[in-house]
Amino acid sequence: MFQILRWQRPAMASGIALAALSVALAAASPADAKTITAVMHSDLRVIDPGFTTAYITRDHGYMVYDTLLAEDASFKIQPQMADWKVSDDKLTYTFTLRDGLKWHDGAPVTAEDCVASLKRWGRNDGMGQKLMDFTASIEATDAKTITLKLKESYGLVLESIGKPSSLVPFMMPKRLAETPPGQQIKEQIGSGPFKFVQAEFQPGVKAVYVKNTDYVPRKEPPSWTSGGKVVRVDRVEWITMADAQTAMNALQSGDIDFFENPSFDVIPILAADKELKVETLNKLGFQTLGRMNFLYPPFDNVKVRRAAFMAMNQKDVLDALVGNPKYYQVCGAVFVCGTPLATDVGSESLVKGNGMAEAKKLLAESGYDGTPVVLMAPGDVVTLKAQPIVAAQLLRDAGFKVDVQATDWQTVVTRRASQKPPKEGGWNIFFTNWVGADVVNPVANVSVGGRGKNGGWFGWAEDAKIEAMRDAFARSTSPEEQKKIAADIQKENYDQVIYIPLGQYVIPSAWRKSLTGVLDGPATPIFWNIDKSE
Numbered sequence: 245m246f247q248i249l250r251w252q253r254p255a256m257a258s259g260i261a262l263a264a265l266s267v268a269l270a271a272a273s274p275a276d277a278k279t280i281t282a283v284m285h286s287d288l289r290v291i292d293p294g295f296t297t298a299y300i301t302r303d304h305g306y307m308v309y310d311t312l313l314a315e316d317a318s319f320k321i322q323p324q325m326a327d328w329k330v331s332d333d334k335l336t337y338t339f340t341l342r343d344g345l346k347w348h349d350g351a352p353v354t355a356e357d358c359v360a361s362l363k364r365w366g367r368n369d370g371m372g373q374k375l376m377d378f379t380a381s382i383e384a385t386d387a388k389t390i391t392l393k394l395k396e397s398y399g400l401v402l403e404s405i406g407k408p409s410s411l412v413p414f415m416m417p418k419r420l421a422e423t424p425p426g427q428q429i430k431e432q433i434g435s436g437p438f439k440f441v442q443a444e445f446q447p448g449v450k451a452v453y454v455k456n457t458d459y460v461p462r463k464e465p466p467s468w469t470s471g472g473k474v475v476r477v478d479r480v481e482w483i484t485m486a487d488a489q490t491a492m493n494a495l496q497s498g499d500i501d502f503f504e505n506p507s508f509d510v511i512p513i514l515a516a517d518k519e520l521k522v523e524t525l526n527k528l529g530f531q532t533l534g535r536m537n538f539l540y541p542p543f544d545n546v547k548v549r550r551a552a553f554m555a556m557n558q559k560d561v562l563d564a565l566v567g568n569p570k571y572y573q574v575c576g577a578v579f580v581c582g583t584p585l586a587t588d589v590g591s592e593s594l595v596k597g598n599g600m601a602e603a604k605k606l607l608a609e610s611g612y613d614g615t616p617v618v619l620m621a622p623g624d625v626v627t628l629k630a631q632p633i634v635a636a637q638l639l640r641d642a643g644f645k646v647d648v649q650a651t652d653w654q655t656v657v658t659r660r661a662s663q664k665p666p667k668e669g670g671w672n673i674f675f676t677n678w679v680g681a682d683v684v685n686p687v688a689n690v691s692v693g694g695r696g697k698n699g700g701w702f703g704w705a706e707d708a709k710i711e712a713m714r715d716a717f718a719r720s721t722s723p724e725e726q727k728k729i730a731a732d733i734q735k736e737n738y739d740q741v742i743y744i745p746l747g748q749y750v751i752p753s754a755w756r757k758s759l760t761g762v763l764d765g766p767a768t769p770i771f772w773n774i775d776k777s778e
Contacts, residue, residue: 277478278776280759282502282769283491286625287484289447289654291440292428294368297410297690297701298657299679306469306770307453307480308348309414309434312339312358312390313406314470315681317765321406322470324462325353325415325435326390334397339390344460347417348433355384360421362390362405362413367425369411370690371404373699374718399721400687408469408767409682437461437473437772438480448654451482453771466773468765473772476761480771486624495520495754501776502755502762504769507626508567514754522754525768528680529573529750531580532565532631533691535703535743536673540665542617542644543672547610549741552673554599554606555642556635558747564630565749572749578692578734580680581748584723585730590738594745603642616645618666620674622653627751631675660702674702680748681766685726686717686733691743705742 286300293305314324326339345353359382366372366379378398385391392401405413420429432440438453445451461472483500485491488507494500496517506514515522536543536552543549558574566572575581576591593599617639621632636646649671651659656674664670683689693700693714694707710733717729737743753769755762761773 274479278476278778279479279481280477280502280771280774280776281481281483281500282771283485283494283500283504284482284769285505285627286653287448287486288451288482290428290657291432291445293414294364294411295428296657296661298653299410299677300654301657302410302412302767303769304440304451305412305414305434306436306767307438308432308436308440309416310345310436310473311406311413311469312362312415313402314468315403315406315408315766316467316470318467321402322464322467324406324470325358328402335394337392337394337401339392341388341390342462345435346458347435348439348456348458349417350458351417352387353415353435354387354418355390356387357418357421358390358415359384360418361415364421364423365411365413367699369407369413370693370701371400371407371687372411372413373695374687374714375401375404377715378718396719398718400718404687407681407688408765409679412767435459437475449484453480454478461772466763468763469767469770475772476775477771488626495756498756501759502753502769504753505626505751506754508571508751511752511754519757520754521757521759521762522752523762523764524750524752525762525764526679526766527750527764528580528766529748530627530677530679531575531683531748532561532627532675532677532746533743534631534635534673534675534746535691535701536741537666537671537703538696538705539663540670540672542610542612542615545610545612546740547606548612551603551607551610551612551642552639552644553738553741553744554593554603555638555644556594556599556744556746557597557638558594558745559597560638561631561634562747562749564634565627566751571751572747575748576745578683578737578745579686579689579730580684583680583684585685585727587727587731587734589731590735591745600638600641607643612643614645616647616666618647618649618670618672620656620659620671621648621650622656623650624652627677627749628653628675631746635673635675663697663704675746679766686714686730692733692737694742703743705740707736707740707742710736710740710742 290296290301311324312326326341329338366376380393380395382392423429437459439456441452455475461474464471492510495503562572576588576595577586579585622628636648690701694710696706713733720726758777
């Protein structure tokens with residue numbers, strides 16, 4: 245019904261909104277600046293890329309910051325800010341910073357800055373935490389040299405430092421990287437291809453970036469997040485439009501240039517417009533999922549978690565979220581269908597949707613006392629609206645009492661970090677999406693971790709068995725052994741309900757054909773290499 249009402253809005257209202265938008269954009273952008281205006285998948289509020297795994301914050305990070313290493317379209321790690329050498333015994337990695345690196349405030353980038361940045365990332369990120377578990381020391385041996393020494397051989401050093409998506413090991417000045425844990429950095433000073441315009445930042449309205457004229461791109465052609473980050477425009481403006489119809493009209497009229505996540509129902513309309521290009525940039529797609537809070541009732545009880553798990557049905561979620569099977573896949577593989585680690589172990593009820601009777605039985609046996617499940621439901625992001633509504637009904641069908649709390653995504657991003665009880669502003673369950681690159685193996689996939697309060701992901705699942713298996717996976721060099729370990733981790737994930745994968749999907753982006761050079765990859769959109777014709 246929501247979609248029908250939205251389409252029934254009078255044309256005059258849409259015209260007024262577009263007229264107001266045109267005036268606002270014209271007033272905001274210098275007349276002689278070549279400017280890209282984009283509607284992203286979410287508005288930007290949290291601007292510390294080490295503080296949250298939210299993709300809008302990751303996207304902001306790629307504008308402002310740079311990385312030591314990066315991944316190309318062949319899944320190979322390439323030099324970015326630094327190249328590297330590895331000792332014969334595989335225990336010492338030496339990274340050397342390239343020439344021409346400067347922070348946005350004009351200071352040179354030093355190895356000390358990068359060591360502090362890696363240590364901060366290593367506290368917060370799943371792959372970073374595992375790398376630090378194997379690290380004996382990491383230090384700046386001179387102004388341009390970073391030396392990482394391992395306790396024992398570890399095969400994912402470069403893949404960890406060059407990972408393309410959340411949490412990305414972005415480099416920042418030492419004074420910012422040493423911000424105390426739990427606090428956000430106070431400045432947006434990076435060494436990346438764009439500078440953040442703090443004076444024009446209006447959370448929930450607009451974020452503005454300008455070309456960093458001091459940035460020295462690499463010589464190699466761009467490929468995913470690697471290669472030369474050549475900026476061909478003066479400004480990029482992210483404009484918040486929660487309503488997909490308004491954003492679609494703005495794109496068609498030329499008031500905006502780029503629309504990251506159109507709703508699935510308007511994609512055929514956009515594809516038929518000869519002035520627009522519609523393309524899936526992240527071809528690895530997304531895994532959508534549910535995550536429970538292990539700290540408080542009712543989900544501190546594994547029987548209650550299993551009852552909730554058995555009630556879930558991937559097809560119901562994907563039909564509501566996407567609708568068109570062209571864009572989605574029912575998939576019980578924790579580590580993504582179509583990859584070497586894919587397996588269906590433990591996923592039958594999810595993919596077949598046949599677990600409701602067992603869900604009711606488990607809930608009755610669990611001692612569940614009717615405690616309401618606080619379920620956060622963001623209404624402002626196309627790819628996050630449906631999951632909470634479908635899940636709430638499935639949980640009610642199983643016998644749960646559910647308190648659906650309508651909110652926006654940035655509030656969810658902030659609130660999910662709270663360990664307060666649900667009655668004091670905490671939560672019991674939320675839903676999100678991971679890009680495929682973030683969940684393809686047990687070390688990258690932070691949702692499957694079991695560190696609890698000791699650096700675990702939101703929900704704070706504690707499972708020593710899973711952590712031991714993740715260590716074994718990290719040590720293994722045999723693909724066959726790794727596949728077996730991954731299957732065992734998936735079984736434990738479903739037995740203990742560490743998290744609930746709810747299927748895979750892709751979503752196209754749309755942009756005006758006046759834009760050229762739009763890059764694909766697992767961490768899109770990125771705005772270097774894009775040019776705009778007048």
